[in-house]
Amino acid sequence: MQQVLRLPVSSTEAIDAPEVIGHAETFRPHRKSSVTPAKSETRGLPLVIRDLRKAFGDNEVLRGIDLEIPAGQFVAIVGQSGCGKSTLLRLIAGLDKPTSGTISFGDTAARAEDVRVMFQEPRLLPWARVLANVEVGLGRDRKAAGAHERARQALEEVGLAEKRDQWPAVLSGGQKQRVALARALVSGPRLLAFDEPLGALDALTRIAMQRLLERVWADQTFTAILVTHDVAEAVALADRVLVIEDGRMAEDITVDLPRPRQRGSAELAALEGSILGQLLGPGTTG
């Protein structure tokens, strides 16, 4: 029954092992046609990354990432701990500058409000009530008329309308993460990047949150990039699963299954097994 398999978190060393580096040569550049076609009515931003590199001192974390994400796609990124998933996300969100390479959001010049990140921690302001925390997400529109109303709607979207006047301290972990989601959604972002937003939640809350994510993504049609340790989560939610290894895109797997997907179904399990096999290296597939 228990389908939630996690990658070993503390196996950073394994990434430098010779067989893993050799393994990365199996990188196959994705064909554009294999990508799930973008929904025609999407408001999402397309994302194009070309030869993206990022080094911290001598530590080359990203060694040439090439990636095209069509507007409105739900992409999951998996990989060993320390392989640079968060680094990639921070670059996409503009929190860090790449060492070289480019990131562009289609042809349109994206506004700051169009790209949002959700972190592993809720990062709510403890001294602001729930509603005010959501209003933070409006960015420069915070002072515009209707800010309250938009924040209230976003709270409703995540099912926390009745908590609007509470302090964050009294909320549960899952509720805090839902407020953080409302804050990320309130500006109507066109690209939303998630850095293991569900990592700290218990299994049941996690599944409820996954459903919520899927629903708001379907409603609001943004481009979603989800970094996760949990391969089951990746195949359950994403149109496409990317595997990062050794600073490069090692795998690009299209998950062409209808939604809503049945958790624990044979297809999902098979897909999950093959991705895990990839991640753990040859000979270790369970």
Place this chain on the structure above:
Amino acid sequence: MSLIESLPKVRKLTVPRADGLLPWLVPLGIILIWQAASVAGLVSPRVLPAPSDVARAGWKLLWSGELGRNIWVSFWRASIGFLIGGGIGFAFGLANGLSQLSSKLTDTTLQMIRNVPHLALIPLVILWFGIDESAKLFLVALGVFFPVYLNTLHGIRTVDPQLIEMGRVYGMTDGELFRRVIFPGALPSIFVGLRFALGIMWLTLIVAETIAASSGLGYMAMQAREFMQIDVVVLSILIYALLGKVADSASRLLERLTLSWHPAFSKH
């Protein structure tokens, strides 16, 4: 504030109304025992006058207007000195917490000055200002400066960097970031500094007034000593205790009003 007291209360043991009176039980008990001991002749009035004698002395001084005037003078010196020293300390704390340049420029100097006990400057201050008002204000301001400075600086430096990053991601300007993230985050620490400063404020003022003044509570106590009016001396000491308590209560009230989001301050 003890550790246990600062923890959020899990369970209310007492009736809410009695709760407010409870802290006064011990001081009241001490005064009663003291009175009883004096009446029974266990304590000589030349060592410690009975509370009733102290109260009588206080009443007399109150009628003559002397007490009110001295309290007012001391209060005025304390507040002005506190505002000046606390204001400058707060400003330096902000500047050095927010700006690397400012911190590099001034922090070392300030840390060096901090290690000189400010009361050791009294002879110098008397030479500079005489026993003028400015001498007292200078000493109080100097004493108050450091706790406010250090705790403001510490508060700002320890604001959760993840929250600051969050603020930037959501497009806060520097001003907004300060108002909405950095300042509220530093506030609990600033209050710690404030309460330390209040303690130092009274200490400094009393020492300064005892040594070099011609008015104020410290001066009143010194005068009384010369005329062997021990009841007035004790009265002054009790008034110090009360004023200290008032200042502390005021800062606690402010704390409770501004930190209501904090689980530790939400219900007390």
